[in-house]
Structure formats: structure tokens, C-alpha cells
Amino acid sequence: MPSHSSNPGGASRVRRRALLGTAVLAVLVALSGLAAYLTRDGRAPSKAPDAQPSSSASSSSTAVSPSGPPVSITRPRALPVPPRTTDPIAFGKAAAAALWSYDTRAYSQAELRGALHAWLSSEAKYADAASVDRGIPSPVLWKEMAANRQFATATVDEGHFPNAFTRALQEDPGAITQAYIYAVTVSGKQAIVWKGSPGGAESRATTLAVQCRPNKPCALVGVMPSVAP
Numbered sequence: 001m002p003s004h005s006s007n008p009g010g011a012s013r014v015r016r017r018a019l020l021g022t023a024v025l026a027v028l029v030a031l032s033g034l035a036a037y038l039t040r041d042g043r044a045p046s047k048a049p050d051a052q053p054s055s056s057a058s059s060s061s062t063a064v065s066p067s068g069p070p071v072s073i074t075r076p077r078a079l080p081v082p083p084r085t086t087d088p089i090a091f092g093k094a095a096a097a098a099l100w101s102y103d104t105r106a107y108s109q110a111e112l113r114g115a116l117h118a119w120l121s122s123e124a125k126y127a128d129a130a131s132v133d134r135g136i137p138s139p140v141l142w143k144e145m146a147a148n149r150q151f152a153t154a155t156v157d158e159g160h161f162p163n164a165f166t167r168a169l170q171e172d173p174g175a176i177t178q179a180y181i182y183a184v185t186v187s188g189k190q191a192i193v194w195k196g197s198p199g200g201a202e203s204r205a206t207t208l209a210v211q212c213r214p215n216k217p218c219a220l221v222g223v224m225p226s227v228a229p
Contacts, residue, residue, distance in 0.1 A: 077106035079115035084217045088210045091218035092184030093159040095119055099135050099223070100154035100190040100204050109142035121211045121219040126179060128209075128222030135223060150194035154204070159186040162207060162228035180213045181221055185228055 080098035085091050098119065102112055113136055120127040137145060161169070165183040169176060176182075185207045193199035207228045209221035 077103055079107055079111060080119070081115070082119045082217070082219070086212055086214075086216070086218060088182040088184055088212045088218055089159045089161070091212065091220075092182075092186050092208045092210050093156045095208055095210070095220050096159070096186035096188065096204070096206055097154040097156050099132070099206070100188070101152055102137075103151040104142060104146035105149050105151060109137060109139050112136060119220040121221050123211070126181065126209075126211060126221050127219075131222035131224075132220070145194070148194040148196075150192065152190050152192045154188055154190050155201070156186060156188040158188075159184055161185075164228065179211065181209050181211045183224070183228060184208050184210050 080101065082098075083091060083094045085094075098116060113133065116132050116136065117129055120129060120132065162183050162185050185205065187203070187205040189201040190204045191199055191201040205227045207224040207226070209224060210218055211221050212218040
């Protein structure tokens with residue numbers, strides 16, 4: 001979405017995107033395999049909210065249990081609020097639901113953007129707001145979506161640590177204490193509804209970087225560019 005730029009702001013965004021790609025590397029010294037996997041050619045990027053008449057839904061969140069049956073908790077017309085949990089998988093599932101949900105009938109694009117930024121880590125060197133913004137419809141698209149009263153809800157089916165992350169953690173458990181950033185892959189469905197449409201659900205999957213320091217609630221670092229199994 002954003003184009004490369006030679007101005008300082010553009011350079012800053014490029015550095016921030018690069019930092020997200022290496023944030024998990026900072027967690028585990030052995031994570032070069034995961035980084036290579038996430039950026040290798042042929043991997044499909046995680047899908048952003050659909051732009052059919054435009055985009056979607058009342059905010060929703062997931063239960064904080066990392067296991068169990070699919071969960072969809074929808075709060076009509078409410079902005080997403082981060083859960084207070086120290087479980088990275090539980091937080092990742094809730095964050096994915098928030099990223100896949102929106103309601104153009106209830107609030108503005110700027111309000112949703114601000115609410116999602118509240119999920120980000122307070123540690124600026126890790127938080128990648130740009131990766132979150134790429135999943136939010138632009139102001140122009142949002143206006144079109146609002147004209148169609150479009151909204152979306154999310155169902156989270158499952159969340160887990162990617163295989164490469166788990167292997168690296170087993171090889172060097174202590175390395176994670178540098179930044180306490182975990183890779184979490186979440187799968188589920190997004191249902192989009194707009195005026196005059198019966199709606200429909202599509203599968204979604206994303207890999208998130210989640211920071212969970214000891215004795216502090218988890219926070220979002222960013223959205224990885226590709227989905228890791």
C-alpha cells in the first residue's frame with residue numbers, strides 16, 4: 001500500500017517495517033529460519049479486510065483461552081479494546097478478531113485507527129503502527145463503505161505459535177528474555193455485511209508479533225507480512 005519514499009518520514013516507515021521483520025529475531029537468536037520463511041517468495045500475505053462495497057463491522061473480540069471451540073464475541077458498534085492477559089496466544093486471537101472487525105455505521109476510520117493503535121506496545125522501537133494501518137481501509141474507501149452501511153464481524157477458530165518459532169524457542173529458551181516478543185498465527189473467518197447484501201464469510205489467517213513481558217499485559221507489536229504455519 002504505502003510507496004517507498006526518499007523523505008525522512010518514508011525512510012522512517014521503511015525502518016519500522018524492517019524492525020517488525022526483525023523483532024522476532026531479536027527475541028530468539030535462532031529465529032533466522034522463521035524470518036526467511038515469512039519473507040520468502042510464494043507465501044501469500046495475510047488478507048486485509050475485504051473491500052467489497054467497502055469493509056466491515058462491529059468490533060469483536062475472542063475469549064482469552066488459547067484453546068477450545070471457535071469463538072465470536074461481537075459488541076455491536078463498539079470500538080475494539082485490548083484484553084488484559086499475559087497469554088500471547090489469547091492476546092493474538094483477540095487482536096486478530098479486532099483487526100478483522102469494523103463498523104462504518106458506528107465510528108470513523110480515524111477512530112478505529114486510534115483504537116487499534118491502543119493495542120500496540122508502548123515500546124516505540126518495537127511497535128509497528130504502519131503494519132496495523134495497512135489492514136484498515138483508507139479514509140476514501142471508508143467513506144464509500146459507510147454509504148453502504150458496511151460492517152464486519154470475526155470468528156476466531158484457532159491460534160498457535162508457528163512451527164519455526166516453537167523450534168527456536170526449544171533450542172534457546174532464554175533468548176526470548178531480550179524483548180519477550182512471540183510470533184502467533186491465528187486463523188478464522190470474517191463475515192462482511194452491507195446494505196442490500198445477505199453477507200458472507202471468508203477464511204482469514206495472519207501471523208502477529210505479540211509482546212508479553214513478565215507481570216505486564218500483552219501488547220501488539222505488529223502484523224507480520226506473511227502467514228507462518
